Amino acid sequence: MTKIAVKFWGTRGSIPTPGPRTVKYGGNTPCVSVTFDKEKHIIFDAGSGIRELGNHLIKTQKKIMSHIFLTHFHWDHIQGLPFFAPAFCADNRFSIYGCENQKTKLSKVLSDQMESSYFPVPLKKLGAILTFNPLTEGPYFIDDFTVKALSLNHPGNTLGYLITHRNKTIGYLTDNEFVSGSIKKPKTNHISCDDYNLKIIHAIQGAELVIFDAQYTPEEYQNKKGWGHSHYEDVLTVAMAAEIKKCFLFHHDPSHTDADLDKIGIRCLEIIKRRGGRMDCIVAQEGLEIEL
Numbered sequence: 450m451t452k453i454a455v456k457f458w459g460t461r462g463s464i465p466t467p468g469p470r471t472v473k474y475g476g477n478t479p480c481v482s483v484t485f486d487k488e489k490h491i492i493f494d495a496g497s498g499i500r501e502l503g504n505h506l507i508k509t510q511k512k513i514m515s516h517i518f519l520t521h522f523h524w525d526h527i528q529g530l531p532f533f534a535p536a537f538c539a540d541n542r543f544s545i546y547g548c549e550n551q552k553t554k555l556s557k558v559l560s561d562q563m564e565s566s567y568f569p570v571p572l573k574k575l576g577a578i579l580t581f582n583p584l585t586e587g588p589y590f591i592d593d594f595t596v597k598a599l600s601l602n603h604p605g606n607t608l609g610y611l612i613t614h615r616n617k618t619i620g621y622l623t624d625n626e627f628v629s630g631s632i633k634k635p636k637t638n639h640i641s642c643d644d645y646n647l648k649i650i651h652a653i654q655g656a657e658l659v660i661f662d663a664q665y666t667p668e669e670y671q672n673k674k675g676w677g678h679s680h681y682e683d684v685l686t687v688a689m690a691a692e693i694k695k696c697f698l699f700h701h702d703p704s705h706t707d708a709d710l711d712k713i714g715i716r717c718l719e720i721i722k723r724r725g726g727r728m729d730c731i732v733a734q735e736g737l738e739i740e741l
């Protein structure tokens with residue numbers, strides 16, 4: 450039986466938000482680690498949370514090998530990479546995945562943020578072996594995993610990921626805007642991908658755990674349409690239609706305090722109960738670790 454451990458190292462969207470009002474849910478930008486059977490290691494995104502993950506890996510492992518899946522290159526998802534200490538050690542090896550196009554090569558966009566105007570050490574001087582692997586939407590077989598990359602609705606190219614290992618699937622769908630008002634449960638596996646929400650429902654159907662962008666409240670969303678983020682009611686609708694087991698709300702708005710996020714968690718549980726659902730819904734906290 451595969452044991453999966455998922456740990457949140459950064460849950461905040463857009464910009465780090467340290468301070469007394471974000472102690473419970475955290476102020477670091479996106480980074481999540483997934484460990485399968487205490488051996489194989491995956492990292493989603495390299496926001497500021499990856500710094501503390503790096504320190505943890507150095508303390509607990511001699512030779513570090515990991516797959517790093519980047520959703521996209523907005524700063525909150527790559528800004529921690531120059532501070533990821535294991536990347537400075539020669540014995541370590543990291544395979545980095547993400548989308549690219551002619552304008553934004555994966556290796557170039559990461560090295561550009563470490564160019565001398567911005568950072569003292571260039572990417573090519575890092576000691577670890579780094580490989581860059583551009584992905585587009587579709588399935589891939591990497592190591593022992595099936596990885597399904599999904600194009601998400603967000604300004605610029607953005608990928609979400611579904612990782613399946615020995616019949617357990619977990620999803621990471623952040624920086625994603627669902628389209629309100631067009632969600633219905635698919636009746637067959639042969640659904641049209643024209644409807645974005647149905648495409649996602651179909652892809653994540655039955656997953657053990659999915660981490661969703663839920664940056665806004667429904668009220669806040671009214672003035673943020675087209676910004677590439679979702680409100681929690683749309684997230685719940687999609688997650689419940691897909692019959693996933695655990696739904697994590699993630700990429701918290703920088704303006705949301707711990708008290709705001711507590712309220713959001715309670716409102717979500719009320720909505721699920723009112724709709725007759727049994728899905729677990731958890732507001733992601735920095736430092737939280739889940740075992741499946």
Ligand SMILES: [Zn+2]
Binds near residue numbers: 462463526700
């Ligand atoms: Zn973001």
